[in-house]
Amino acid sequence: MLRLAWRNLLRTPGRSLVTGGVVALVVFLSLLFLSVYAGAFDAFYRLLLERTGHLLVRVEDYEDKTDLESLTFLPPSLPLPPGAEVEGVLEGGGLAIVGGRNRTVVITGMEPRGLARQQGLLKEGGLPRASGEALLGEALAQALQVGLGDEVVVYAPGGFGLGVYAFRVVGLLDFPETHLEAQTLMVPLEDAQALLAPGRVSRLEIRLPGLGLYDLKALEEVKTALAPHLQGLKVETWLEANPVYAALLPLYDTIMAIYVGIFFVLAGLILFNALYLSLVERVREFGLLAGLGLSGRRILGLVFWESFLLVGVAALLGMGAGLLVHLELADGFRLPLPQWMLEQYREFGLPEVLYGRLGVKEVLLTLGYAVGVALLAALWPGYVASRLEPVEAMRYVP
Amino acid sequence: MSLLKLAWRNVLRQKRRTALLSLVVVYVTVAVLFLYGLLDGYGESLVEAYAQYVQAPVVVAKAGWWQDPDPEHGLEVLPTLAHPLIQAQSPRLSLYALLRSPYRVQGGVVQGVDPEGERALSRVPFKVKEGRWLSRSGEVVLGYRLAQRLDVRLGERLVVETGQGALGLEVVGLVQAGVGNVDFAGVYVHLEDARRLSGRGILATHVAVKVPRGQEASVAQELNQNLPLGLRAKGVWDLMGPIRADYEGSRLVYLPLMGLFMLLAAVAVVSTVYVSVRERLREFAVVESLGFAPARLAAQVALEAALASGVGLVAGLVLGYGLLWYTSTHDVFGPLMRLSVELLPEAGLSEHLYTAFRPVYGLYASLVVALSALLALLFPGRLLLGLEPSHYVKGE
Amino acid sequence: MKGMLFYLPVLLALASAQTPLEKLRIALDRLRGPAHQGVYELQVERLEFVRTYRLRVYTDGKRTHLRVLEPGNEAGQAFLFLGEDLYLYDPRLGRTLRLPPAGRGERFLGSDLTFQDLMGRDLEEFFQVAETQGILVLTPKPAAPTPYGKVEVHLKEGLIERILYYDQRGQAVRELRLAGYQGLNGAYLPREMELRDLKRPGHRTLLRIAEIQVGAVPERCFNPLYLERGC
Known part of the structure; x- marks a missing residue:
């Protein structure tokens, strides 16, 4: 039967x-699309994860609190798995003053590791190496009309700290998001503490090396282990800390399935058409086969085999090509869009260089669609072929 | 019998086959219509959000203000803008300020407006969901989400502070425009109050201008030729933030994809026509031996392809426009857009997205007919051009 | 004592003839005392800790120069309040800074007191005054930059005893109590100020006068140029 199906395919x-x-082509495009889309999605989330760490410790009910006093805490020692890194961050509002100009800013005090993580965003200058040095968002620097080496006075009363501090601008940051850039001032943690709240932090960022982007189960375990050690504090996973992003995650699979489905419906219709044409061309032949005693079920089987063979070989080829291109994408790629557009996309947290990702789930989705299409497209032509009356079919004139 | 009639009869001879290939064309037509409608609807929602809510159809300001939107670069004298297409114009003064409620403090951009002038220009005054629009100085209207965040209610006082001054303004209205920037960050005060807060003796930072939809860029361009030195007009597309890239990027990705879809549909049509021609080679040979030119036969095949795909096109147009009508009158994408607004509150996205409904989409979709005919000429048509009538007429 | 008893009805009669605004004005005049210099103790209480500052103060009743003496790590910080203008000097900063108007409403040295509570006359400037049952009830003037909905000023013998700040929903949010008024050269000065944040139990600030010397204060003390080196 298989040989017969194969021969039939080769006849046309x-x-x-x-x-x-x-x-x-559809299989190839689907894989390409899935790889690019997952890459973009990952990049979007990775940026978030890099910014927040895997787990975040903050005061309970931080959402309802507004003043620095109730939002900050003395960092407790935490029982963390080996290799885990904890960084204290102190964040508070203030007014950056340069001459007659001033702007409200978010002062972020970070440990050296946290500051080093900003290296990629550095547009000009270097990272703060000593007390009194600061990184400024480029847009903020423009608004205050300062450059490298200039002084910015930060006035932040209301905390327990000095309430005022002078910083020398040592680096300018080019944030993807202009609204962040216009209010960001990053300084060494000790300086922020001296200014706002000595010894205190507003959050602890816990990074767990080796933990993937979506290893949420492992994160939950660490979180559960930490909970009893946090008096008046609350630990959240990076997704819990960003509820809108978390809401987006479950939509991913559905959106993917719809997008890929749109391609496959077209492929299915074309396949359906081809199988039906092939049937029409061979009505007399099918009639002969039926006359020779081939049962309706076997004729149906023949049509299905033809469909599966055609789709199988095509899907393998498409998949091979798709995987090859994916391997290339996995090493990093830029979307083939004009540069200005890529720059604008960065505003939404999409880096210029993306890394393709193709999981088993994505490959199975594509294969599932291919098999489904092969099955559905063959259903009706197969049924028609199996119901042919031998005598009528042999007399059939198109 | 005319060529068309003949072709039509041939198409109808194989009703089932025609119906099947029509399915492909229907699908592609619906996809093309819907995608165009969606893309244009998205573009229109952005233009509407920026022209009617976030900015204005055209904005005129000093060149320096476009670089650094600080009242320092404000207008000491309001320019006289004359253009036959200008429907309304109103000065605005936007400045950065600290918003202080009894419970929270937050930075934001305050928009000083002339309450009446704004009514003629923007839709924000008509989107007050609680209270009323500004009527005099001493009042402030807030985006309802911002009011929630500041924990300030109608009738309460909000302190607005700048480096130059401070005012306590009564919250008289809460706006729910369904546009992220307005609902999450909108602060509207009387122009007089904004002038006081700027402390610079400027009258405005920019002038918002209303012009008919679609004329924004050309009016801005024409205004630029006559504006006093140092002033520059921008049309709504130039006022959009980074979200414009998302729209244009989507067009760049989806339009070639639609092209591919149409090509594949045409290939499906031509496959069917190819089979049909092969089945009728003898028939064609007889007709050719009767004196019909092979080119005419090829043209007939092309016509058959066009007719077959035309049937699908018509059905697709009916279905596609039906779908577009539904999605252009029902807020099907509302939930998705609301999530996007939460995710990107300052991108200028609208909470509602209605697809566009334009006759021209039908023309785009009908390319599949032209493409089918062309491919039919190239492939099954070529089969006829190389036909040897004697071979078939003899009955071999 | 006998003399006081003699004058009291006269004073009361005078007081009853005053408008509520005049009463407030006089009470505010009596709040800052005569020109003097001294040492104030500022105690900031929170649930988890108590923090104490010692401040050197120079004031002529309208303008005030304040220098932090203790704790050591903040010593040298100085503030100058000249009505509308507020200047600040920090030794680490090494220079004097004029703060924007927003700074006036900010809390002072992490306490519950604002610069306004210490030296300002916002109650007079921003509010219209009425009197109900012997209590001055202040409601904001149109466009006054205050987040409060109402302020009650409780007077005792023309001196402010208690100021209660309400939010705009009728809930009391801050309470300032003044006690230990001392008559100095015909003026008055409360020796103790206590401020409670009524929204947050356990948040309290106490200001006590530890030392005081009444007498004219050199004019240079009110010059921003002298914030750095002292006067």
Whole structure:
């Protein structure tokens, strides 16, 4: 039966090639699309994870609190798994003053590791190496009309700290998001503490090396282990700390399935068409086969085999090509869009260089669609072929 | 019998086959219509959000203000803007300020407006969900989400402070425009109050201008030719933030994809026509031996392809426009857009997205017919051009 | 004592003839005392800790120069309040800074007191005054930059005893109590100020006068140029 199906496909090489080509193209495009989309999605979330760490410790009910006093705490020692890194961050509002100009800013005090993480955003200058040095968002520097080496006075009363501090601008940061850039002032943690709240932090960022982006189960375990050690504090996973992003995650699979589905419906319709044409061309032949005693079920089987063979070979080819391109994408790629557009996309947290990702789930989704399409497209032509009356079919004139 | 009639009869001869290939064309037509409608609807929602709510159709300001939107670069004298297409114009003064409620303090951009002038220009005054729009100085209207965040209610006082001054303003209205920037960050005060807060003796930072939809860029361009030195007008597309890139990026990705879809549909049509031609080679040979030119036969095949895909096109247009009508009158994408607004509150996204409904989409979708005919000429048509009538007429 | 008893009805009669605004004005005049210099103790209480500052103060009743003496790590910080203008000197900063108007409403040295509580006359400037049952009830003037909905000033013999700040929803949010008024050269000065944040139990600030010398204060003390080196 398999050989017969194969031979039939080879009898109309042109059509088989076109139909198979369409299926292969769809499989290829689907994989390409999934790889790029997952890469973009990951990049979006990775940026968030890099900014917040895997776990965040903050005061309970921080959402309802507004003043620095109730939002900050003395960092407790935490029982963390080996290799875990904890960084204290102190964040508070203030007024940056330069001459007659002033702007409200978010002062972020970070440990050296946290500051080093900003290296990629440095547009000009270097990282703070000593007390009194600061990184400024480029837009903020523009608004205050300061450059490298200039002084910015930060006035932040209301805390327990000095309430005022002078910083020398040592680096300018080019944030993807202009609204962040216009209010960001990053300084060494000790300086922020001296200014706002000595010894205190507003959050602890816990990073767990080796933990993937979506290893949420492992995160939950660490979180559960930490909970009893946090008096008046609350630990959250990076997704819990960003509820809107968390709400987006479950939509991912559905959106992917719809997008890929749109391609496959087209492929399925074309395949359906091709199988039906192939049936029409061979009505007399099917009639002969039926006359020779081939049962309706076996004729149905023949049509299904043809469909599966065609789709199978095409899907393998498409998948091979897709995986090859994916391997290339996994090493990093830029979306083929004009530079100004890529820069604008950065405003939404999408880096210029993305890394393709293709998981088993994505490959299975594509294969599932291919098999489904092969099955559905063959259903009706197969049924028609199996119900042919031998005598009528042999007399059939198109 | 005319070529068209003949082709039509041939198409109808194989009703089932025609119906099947029509399915492909229907699908592609619906996809093309819907995607165009969606893309244009998205673009229109952005233009509407920026022209009617966030900014204005055209904005005129000093060149320095476009670089650094600080009242330092404000207008000491209001320019006289004359253009036949200008429907309304009103000065605005935007400045950075600290908003202080009894419970929270937050920075934001305050928009000083002339309450009446704004009514003629923007839709914000008509989107007050609680209270009323500004009527005199001493009042402030807030985006309802911002009011929630500041924990300030109608009738309460909000302190607005700048480096130059401070005012306690009564919250008289809360706006729910369904546009992220307005709902999450909108602060509207009387122009007089904004002038006082700026402390610079300027009258405005920019002038908002209303012009008919679609004329924004050309009016801005024409205004630029006559504006006093140092002033510059920008149309709504130039006023949009980074979200414009998302719209244009989507077009760049989806339009070639639609092209591919149409090509594949045409290939499906041509496959069917190819089979049909092969089945009728003898028939064609007889007709050719009767004196019909092979080119005419090829043209007939092309016509058949066009007709077959035309059937799908018509059905697709009916279905596609039906879908577009539904999605252009029902807020199907509302939940998704609301999530996007939460995610990117300052991108200028609207909470509602209605697809566009334009006749021209039908023309785009009909390319599949032209493409089918062209491919039919190239492939099954070529089969006829190389036909040897004697071979078939003999019955071999 | 006998003399006081003699004057009291006269004083009361005078007081009853005053408008509520005049009463407030006089009470505020009596709040800052005569020109003097001294040492104030500022105690900031929180649930988890108590922090104490010692401040050197120079004032002529309208303008005030304040220098932090203790704790050591903040010693040298100085503030100058000249009505509308507020200047600040920090030794680490090494220079004097004029703060924007927003700074006036900010809390002072992490306490519950604002610069306004210490030296300002916002109650007079921003509010219109009425009197109900012997209590001055202040409501904001149109466009006054205050977040409060109402302020009650409780007077005792023309001196402010208690100021209660309400939010705009009728809930009392801050309470300032003044006690230990001392008559100095015909003027008055409360020796103790206590401020409670009524929204947050356990948040309290106490200001006590530890030392005081009544007498004219050199004019240079009110010059921003002298914030750095002292006067």
